[in-house]
Amino acid sequence: MSETDGLPQPLAEIVEDFHAVGDQEKLELLLELSRELPELPEHLRENYADSMEQVVECQSPLFLTIEFHDDDVPGEGTAELIFSAPAEAPTTRGFASILQQGLSGLRYQEILAVPDDVHQRLGLGKAITPLRLRGMSAMLARVKRNVRDHVESSS
Structure with a gap:
């Protein structure tokens, strides 16, 4: 199984970017994404x-909202x-940026089909603590x- 199996294209591209670099560069990439x-x-x-x-499972304050754009079909x-995380929490901001860039604008069913192990597919296990990965x-x-x-409420 490939790290990108079952991922929508924007998220698959981010996962591929992480797998194209070494462990130290993965942290740099995460920091770069945090600034985006x-x-x-x-x-x-x-x-x-x-x-x-608020996503209270995150170690740093992270807030989330979703703006839904419904079609004519229920x-x-x-x-x-939309995420908000403080600048002094680059790991949290990086994870939020990955999800924002990888999922925002997708159809509801595409988001629901995303495998739950995306945080593991990034290959950050050696660079980030398990607690932070659970935050993502x-x-x-x-x-x-x-x-x-x-x-469910609109169907």
Whole structure:
């Protein structure tokens, strides 16, 4: 089985990038991705802690919201992932950026089909503590739960 099996193309490309470099470079790539996490949209900046969901499983403060763009067919559409994490938490920001770049804009069913072991497929096991890797797993689980809840409520 390949590390990219079952992954949507944008996320598969990120996983391939991690596998193309050595362990030390993986950390550098994660830090680079942390700097690419988009700023919050204007409408969320002021009270983001009240309007976004905190992913408490993460060691650093991480907030998430999803903006759903429904199609005319009930339960179908695309999801835009929005994360907020402090600059002093580059690992958390890097993981959020991976999910934002790899999943944002995808169809609901594509997100729900993403394998739960994405955090392991990145090959960061030697560079990042298991607790931090579980934080990324929790981010993905929260995204999928929110998408699933939205699909069920709109069908």
